[in-house]
Amino acid sequence: MRALLLALSLLISSPAGAEEIVLGLSSDQVSINTNFDGSEILIFGAVKREEPAPDEPSMQVIVTVAGPSEPVTVRRKEKRFGIWVNVDSVEVDRAPSFYAISTSTLLGLSLSETEDQRHNVSIQRAIRSVGAPMNITNSETFTQALIRIKSASDQYQLNEGTVSVDEQTLFRTAIELPAALTEGEYETRIFLTRGGRVVSKYETSIYVRKVGLERWLFTLSRENAFLYGLMSLAIAIAAGWGASAVFSVFRR
C-alpha cells in the first residue's frame, strides 16, 4: 500500500509531459542457451515534446541496466605470521550482479550529486551497504574493491559517451552483456537530464532466461536434487565403463 502511494505521488509530482521518453529495445528477452557467449542489446528511443526543445542547458541521456541484486561478502587479506590470510570482511547488503551505465557525455557532467543520490545512478550508489561491523573504519575501501573486482570482469561497466544523441530527439546505445550472466530481471532505466537535473525518466525490464537444455537441467537440479544427483552419477559411471569398453576393443 505504501509503495503504491509512493508511486502515485511520484506520478503526480513529475513534470507533466514536458519531455517524455519513447523507448525501443532490440529485444526485451535475452535467452541463455548452451552456446551462449555474451550478448548485445540495443537500446534506442526518441524524446516526445509538446513544444520546441529548449537550447540551453543541453539534453543528456543516461542508460543503466542492473542485474538482480544479492548480498556479497568482501574480504580483505593481510600478512599474519608470514602468510596472507583473510583478516576482516564487510557484508554488502545489496550489490547488483551486473550493472552498466552508458551516458552521452561524462557522468559527472550529466548528473548532479543530489540527483545521483535521489535516483541511485552511479555504481557507488547502486550498491547498498548499510552497516559495516564496528571494528572496520574504512568500509569505503571494501565497496571500492567490490567495484574494482566486478569491473575487471566487465560485470560493472561505466561507458561514458557511448549514447549517441541526434537532433536532441533520437538517442541510441548498445550494451554489451558478458558471457557470465545470471538469470533474472534486468532493470533498465533511461534518464533525460538537463544541467545535471533529471527531467524525465523511463523504466523497463529486460528478462534474462535460460532456455532449452540449460533451463531443464537448472530446474531439475533445484526441484529434484536427488534425481539430478543420481543422474550425474549414472552418467559418470556409464562414461567410465564406456571408455573402458572402447579401449579394450582397441587393444584386441
Place this chain on the structure above:
Amino acid sequence: MQIYLPIAEVSVNAFLLLGLGGLVGILSGMFGVGGGFLMTPLLFFIGIPPAVAVATEANQIVASSFSGVLAHFKRKTVDLRMGTVLLIGGLIGAALGVVVFNYLKALGQVDLLVKLCYVVFLGVIGGLMFMESLNAIRNTKKGKAPVRKKHNWIHGLPFKMRFRVSGLYISVIPPLVVGVAVGILAAIMGVGGGFIMVPAMIYLLGMPTKVVVGTSLFQIIFVTAFTTMLHATTNYTVDIVLAVLLLVGGVIGAQIGTRIGVKMKAEQLRILLAMMVLAVCGKLAFDLLVQPSELYSLGVAGGH
C-alpha cells in the same frame, strides 16, 4: 567453442575443459589418485565458482576412477577385501570430517586451514616418498634386492585377516585407522584422498605398489559418489554439463594413464607422484607467502 554452464552460470571453452579432464585423467590412471587436488585449483583458475568446482569435481572423479578401476580389475590388481575395509573406515572418517569442517567454518578461517592442510600433508608425503623412491632406485642400480615387509608392531595386533591379492596377513585395525584418517582429511580438504591413501597403503600397510593403485581407485569411487550426492542435494552445486566435459576427457585419459602406469617401474611411478605432489605443495605455499595482486576477494554472503 564456448559453452554456457547452467549451474556455474559462466561461459567457458569446451576444448579447454576436455583437455584439462584428459590431463588429470592420465595422472589419475597412472597413480591411482582421483586428481581432485590438481583439478579443483585448475577449475578455480579458469573462473568456475569454488563451490561448483569442488562439487562437480567429485562427480568427475567417480567417472575417471570407475574407468581406471575396470582396467585394474582386468589385470586383477584390485584387493577387494582391503578396499572394503578401507571404505568402511573412509565413510566413518568422512562423516566425522564433515562435523569437524562445519565446526571450523563456524570459527571462520576454514579456507586458510584447508590450504595449510594441503601444504603440510602434500609437503610431508611428497618429501618422504621422494626420498624413499630415490633410495629404492639407487639400490636397484647397485643390484640390491628391495627390503620389504619388515615385521613390526603392526603385525602384533589382533583381528588378523588374510588379504590374498596384497599377499598380506595383518590385523584389520591399521587399514581401518588409515581409512578413517583419510576420510576425515578428504572431507576437510574436499578431495577423494587418493594422494594420502596411496602412500599410506604403501608405507604403513606394506601393500605392493601395483595393487595399491587399483584398490585406492576402488575406494575413491564410493567416497566421491557419496560426496556428489551430498553436494547435489544440499548445495545444488553439481554442474552436470561441466562434469560431462571433464569426464569425457577424464575417462579417456584414465585409460591411457593406466597403460602407461603398467609399463613403468614401481619406483619410477612413486618418484613421479612424489614430484607432482611437491609441485602442487610448492605452488600453494607460494600463494600463501607472496603478496596477492588483489587483497580483496568476493564471496557469497553467509558462505565461506
